[in-house]
Each structure stands twice: as C-alpha cells, then as structure tokens.
Amino acid sequence: MPLADLGDVQLNYQLDGDPTGRPLVFANSLGTDLHLWGAVLDRLPGGLRIIRYDLRGHGQSSAPSAPYTMGALIRDAERLLDLLEVRDCIFVGLSIGGMIAQGLAVKRLDLMRGLVLSNTAAKIGTAANWRQRIEAIRRDGLESVADSIMERWFAPTFRKSPQMLQWRDGLLRQSIEGYIGCCTAIAGTDFYTPTSGLRLPTLGIAGSDDGATPADLVRETVDLIPGSKFEVIRRAGHLPCVEQPDAFADQLITFLKEVGHID
Structure with a gap:
C-alpha cells in the first residue's frame, strides 16, 4: 500500500474501484485500521473511486508522539x-x-459533496473518562481495556463468534502511542456549534447495541444538520459495517443514489 508523506506524519492509504469514478472516502474508528471497511467495499457498485486510509497512529500509518489534536487529524x-x-x-x-x-466539512466544504456520520457524535464521552482510559493503557497496556472495548463495539451474539477475536487482536496490534494520541484528540473535541452550521447532504447511521455512541447520541448530532437522514441498524454495536455489512452497504448505496453520486 502507498504511503503519503505529509511531513510530520506518513499516512498509509488504499485506492480501490474506478480511478476515474466519483470519490468515496472512508475514515476508520479508534483502535481499527482501513480494513474496517472491507466487507462493505465488497458490496458497493462500480463507478466509485474508493479511498481508505489509516489514521495517524493506526495501522501502517506512522505514530508520532502523543498527544494529538483533532485539528491535526x-x-x-x-x-x-x-x-x-x-x-x-x-x-x-x-x-x-x-x-x-x-471538522473537515466545516474547514473545507469544497472537498465534500456529502457526509456519512456513522456511530459518532459532536462530542464523545467526557475528558475525565478519556483520562482514566489513557492512564490505564499507559499503566497496563491495551490488553487491560480490550474486553470492555469489545463489549461496547459488538452486539452480544457477535461477541460469541470467532470473528470477534480477530477484531480484538487487531485492537491489540495498534500502537499504544497512536491510540492514546487519538484518545486525547477525542477528549478535547466538542463540535456541537460548528456542526450545527453545516449545510450539506448527511446520513447518520447508528447501531442499536452500540455501547460507545448510543443511537440517541448519534441522532442528536445528525439532527444538528438540517435535512439530514438518520438510520439505526439492528443487531449491531459500534461497528455496524463489520457486524451487518449488508445493511450498512444498503444504507450507503441508497444515500449515494439520493445525492446523485451514483446512478
């Protein structure tokens, strides 16, 4: 996979689909990498230029010293x-x-035709809770928080499957410095005011069993943007693109058609 040398960080990215197609960009969650989207990509139609990348400190991207800011990301x-x-x-x-x-839509609307906000919010958790997690990881490593993270990530049925262990192992392979760096970025972010100023097509997706960003929290953020749509995927936790890729892809494809990004 190619690396984009941006000076202070090198980002690993992957290009798929039609090089001349309409661009579709994916950004992963804390503790995962660009492979998060693999099952969804398999279900997308042609005519899309698909771009995935590893956040700084994740996957094959470089991991500068923590802390990170949301502005840097x-x-x-x-x-x-x-x-x-x-x-x-x-x-x-x-x-x-x-x-x-x-944040990117607020800063560079020229890059955007629309947003899909999945299992996210304008503000996630409290600074105190993130500080506790950072301290635990600094002291005892990612293994010390892995089981509680799996409970927030996945619905009960999926947690009993062999697939869950692959995602747990993937979490443990992440750079501790990168993970903590991104935790500090989340802890310092409150986008309620800037997000409420956005005016572009937006789809919000939540998981019915999400223990990290519950559906009501996702809806609250998506409702800040006039004309947005909101969907809940049943029997899915924080990573519905993993647990329910058919449902996630269906929602994404419907949105792409509605905004004229695909025919």
Whole structure:
C-alpha cells in the first residue's frame, strides 16, 4: 500500500474501484485500521473511486508522539485528499472518523459533496473518562481495556463468534502511542456549534447495541444538520459495517443514489 508523506506524519492509504469514478472516502474508528471497511467495499457498485486510509497512529500509518489534536487529524485528511486531488467526495467516518468528517466539512466544504456520520457524535464521552482510559493503557497496556472495548463495539451474539477475536487482536496490534494520541484528540473535541452550521447532504447511521455512541447520541448530532437522514441498524454495536455489512452497504448505496453520486 502507498504511503503519503505529509511531513510530520506518513499516512498509509488504499485506492480501490474506478480511478476515474466519483470519490468515496472512508475514515476508520479508534483502535481499527482501513480494513474496517472491507466487507462493505465488497458490496458497493462500480463507478466509485474508493479511498481508505489509516489514521495517524493506526495501522501502517506512522505514530508520532502523543498527544494529538483533532485539528491535526483533520489536517491529515485534508492534506491526503489534496494530494490525491479529491473534490466533491462523499466522506464516510465512523466514531473518531466521523468527528474528523465533521471538522473537515466545516474547514473545507469544497472537498465534500456529502457526509456519512456513522456511530459518532459532536462530542464523545467526557475528558475525565478519556483520562482514566489513557492512564490505564499507559499503566497496563491495551490488553487491560480490550474486553470492555469489545463489549461496547459488538452486539452480544457477535461477541460469541470467532470473528470477534480477530477484531480484538487487531485492537491489540495498534500502537499504544497512536491510540492514546487519538484518545486525547477525542477528549478535547466538542463540535456541537460548528456542526450545527453545516449545510450539506448527511446520513447518520447508528447501531442499536452500540455501547460507545448510543443511537440517541448519534441522532442528536445528525439532527444538528438540517435535512439530514438518520438510520439505526439492528443487531449491531459500534461497528455496524463489520457486524451487518449488508445493511450498512444498503444504507450507503441508497444515500449515494439520493445525492446523485451514483446512478
């Protein structure tokens, strides 16, 4: 996979689909990488230029020293899209990826044709809760929080499946510095006011069993944007694109058609 050298960080990214198609950009969640979207990509139609990347400190991207700011994460996405000469994309962000999507839309609306805000919010958790998690990870590693994270990520049935162990292992492979860096970025972010000023087509997606960003929290954020749509995927937690890829892809495809991004 190619690396985009942005100076202070090197971002791993993957291009799929039609190089001349309409751009569709995916940003992953805390503790995952660009493979988060694999099952959804398999279900998308042709005619799309698909761009995935690993957030700084995740996957094969470099992991600068923590802490990170949300502004830095937004700037990473901005510089990558400028490098790839992307305009008028649909930007799909999950969890922290959805926070990046909100901030990027506020900063660079010229890059955006629409937003898909999945399992995210304008503000996630409290600074105190993030500080506790950071302290636990610094002291005892990611293993110490892995089981509680799986409970928030996945619905009960999925947690009993062998697939869940793959995502747990993936979490443990992430850079501790990168994970903590992104935790500090989330802890310092409150986008209620800037997101309420957005005016572009937006789809919100929540999971009925999400223990990290409950459906009501996602809806509250999506409702800040006039004309937005909101959907709940049943029997899914924080990563519905993993647990229910058919339902996630169906919602995404419907939105892409409604905004004229695909025929």
